[in-house]
Amino acid sequence: MLGVASIGAAKLSLAAGGMSLPSYSDSAKVAYVLQGKGTCGIVLPEATKEKVVAVKEGDALALPFGVLTWWHNTPESAAELVILFLGDTSKGHKPGQFTNFQLTGSSGIFTGFSTEFVGRAWDLKEADAAKLVSTQPASGIVKLTAGQKLPEPVLEDRKDMALNCLEAKLDVDIPNGGRVVVLNTVNLPLVKEVGLGADLVRIDAHSMCSPGFSCDSAYQVTYIVRGSGRVQVVGPDGKRVLETRIEGGSLFIVPRFHVVSKIADASGMEWFSIITTPNPIFSHLAGKTSVWKAISPEVLEAAFNTTPEMEKLFRSKRLDSEIFFAPN
Numbered sequence: 001m002l003g004v005a006s007i008g009a010a011k012l013s014l015a016a017g018g019m020s021l022p023s024y025s026d027s028a029k030v031a032y033v034l035q036g037k038g039t040c041g042i043v044l045p046e047a048t049k050e051k052v053v054a055v056k057e058g059d060a061l062a063l064p065f066g067v068l069t070w071w072h073n074t075p076e077s078a079a080e081l082v083i084l085f086l087g088d089t090s091k092g093h094k095p096g097q098f099t100n101f102q103l104t105g106s107s108g109i110f111t112g113f114s115t116e117f118v119g120r121a122w123d124l125k126e127a128d129a130a131k132l133v134s135t136q137p138a139s140g141i142v143k144l145t146a147g148q149k150l151p152e153p154v155l156e157d158r159k160d161m162a163l164n165c166l167e168a169k170l171d172v173d174i175p176n177g178g179r180v181v182v183l184n185t186v187n188l189p190l191v192k193e194v195g196l197g198a199d200l201v202r203i204d205a206h207s208m209c210s211p212g213f214s215c216d217s218a219y220q221v222t223y224i225v226r227g228s229g230r231v232q233v234v235g236p237d238g239k240r241v242l243e244t245r246i247e248g249g250s251l252f253i254v255p256r257f258h259v260v261s262k263i264a265d266a267s268g269m270e271w272f273s274i275i276t277t278p279n280p281i282f283s284h285l286a287g288k289t290s291v292w293k294a295i296s297p298e299v300l301e302a303a304f305n306t307t308p309e310m311e312k313l314f315r316s317k318r319l320d321s322e323i324f325f326a327p328n
Contacts, residue, residue, distance in 0.1 A: 001253040003096030005219040007276065008089040009251055010098055014038065014073040014081040017143050019150070021136075022070045025063070026099045028194040029087025030183070032165075032272045033059040034225060036073060036081035039153050042161060043068040051161055054153035055081075058166030060183055060198065060272075062190035063087075068103070072150050086221055086274040088196060106139045163188045165200035165272075177324030178203035185278075197275035200225075203264045206327040211261040212284040213254075218277040220254040227269035231262045259285060287321050 002009060008027050011034070012020055022041070031040075037056035044051070045066040055061070063069065073081035085098065093099045102108045110118050110133045119129040136142070144150070165181045172180035183191050183198040191198070197218075203209060211234075214220060228247035235241045235258045246252065246262075246269075254260045262269065284290045292300065292315070301311045318325070 001255070002089075002221075005221070005253060005255075005276065006088065006090035006092075006095045007219060007221050007253070007274075008085070008087050008092070008096060008098040009221065009223070010085045012071060012081075012083045012085070014071060014141070015143070016073055016077040016080075017075040018073045018081070019142050019144055020069075020071040021105055021138075021140060021142060022068055022103045023100045023140075024066060024068045024103075025087075025101070026092040027087045027089045028064050028196070029085050029098070030191075030194060030196055030198050030274055031061040031063055032084045032086075032198075032200075032223075033057050034082040034084050036077060036079045038071060038073040038077065038081040039150065040162075041070040041072075041151070042157075050151075051157035052151045052153050053158050053161050054155075055083075055162060056164070058164045058200075059162045060165055060188065060200070061162050062183070062188050062194045064190055064193035065091075072144075075144065075146075084223055084272065086196075086198075086223065086272075087194070088276060100140075102140060105136045105142075108133070108136070160189050171199075172323065174322060174324045174326075176204055176326040177207050177321070178209070180323075192278060195278050197278055197280040198273065200270070200272050202270045203229075203262070203268060203324055204326065205264060205266050205268045207264050207268070208325040209262045210284045210286045210290070210323045210325065211259050212282045212323070213257055213259045214275060214277075215281045215283050216277050217256050218275045218280055219256055220260070220273055220275050222252055222254070222271050222273040224248050224250040225270040225272055227264060227267045229262055229264040229269045231260065233258050233260045235259075284323055287318050287323055287325070289322055290318070 033055050040053045040055050042051045089095055115126040115130045119126040168181045170179050171182045179202050181200045185192045224246050226248045231246050233242035233254055297311050
């Protein structure tokens with residue numbers, strides 16, 4: 001389904017002192033810090049200076065096409081730095097898969113050029129160019145040696161580059177139900193360039209997320225951050241296409257126009273999702289904002305082939321509940 005939807009998904013895990021070498025990708029994506037804290041270096045297209053951003057659990061970063069990044073977990077860290085990447089691969093080399101282009105290391109771009117070309121490009125003697133290109137034997141990830149230093153994060157560089165979803169203003173807050181933070185062009189301006197919508201959702205123990213679907217032909221990709229529960233997805237002809245238990249580390253895709261609903265276990269559940277449109281519109285099929293509340297009683301009676309009494313009972317429910325339903 002990742003290939004069908006042209007969506008990429010990946011995780012990067014860095015142990016203490018680990019560094020992901022500078023690279024760029026063939027896909028625009030959103031990064032979400034699942035665990036730990038560290039540093040991210042970002043060079044925007046045509047920028048003359050990198051931004052060095054301190055990152056921690058709950059941070060979301062929008063990474064458009066052409067952005068060069070590096071990541072680092074501090075040597076004194078007691079935990080791994082783990083980052084989730086979700087993005088659009090429709091313009092990438094392989095639908096459903098990110099392709100990264102390393103600038104250095106054994107698979108770096110300049111290992112493919114002749115020493116003549118590298119020397120001319122960098123104004124170095126060919127012997128020096130060959131030495132510089134071959135000095136880093138690793139590929140992708142290295143562990144810095146004792147004493148190696150990287151730039152310190154700059155507080156001002158974080159502005160407009162990262163949003164902490166665990167600390168941000170809530171877009172939805174339903175007591176005993178759940179909470180939502182939506183990434184948008186106001187709280188994270190680069191979301192517009194990425195072309196994706198994203199949100200962090202946390203629902204409480206045994207709460208339910210209303211059945212609903214994306215109205216704008218978008219795919220939804222969801223990664224369960226923590227907790228556990230059950231999910232059901234229903235497609236055309238009323239066929240249940242997915243019914244499974246999900247827990248921290250699970251990833252699933254909701255195809256276009258399919259209806260999805262989730263119920264949390266006793267631990268509650270938290271997930272991070274992207275939608276393949278920057279301004280997604282959802283239609284809910286339960287709760288006070290559902291389509292049922294808008295449909296006239298006569299149409300509802302005819303559609304369900306039911307009595308006026310049953311229609312009144314049905315319409316009288318969920319008058320105060322929105323998209324999350326606490327257990328009775």
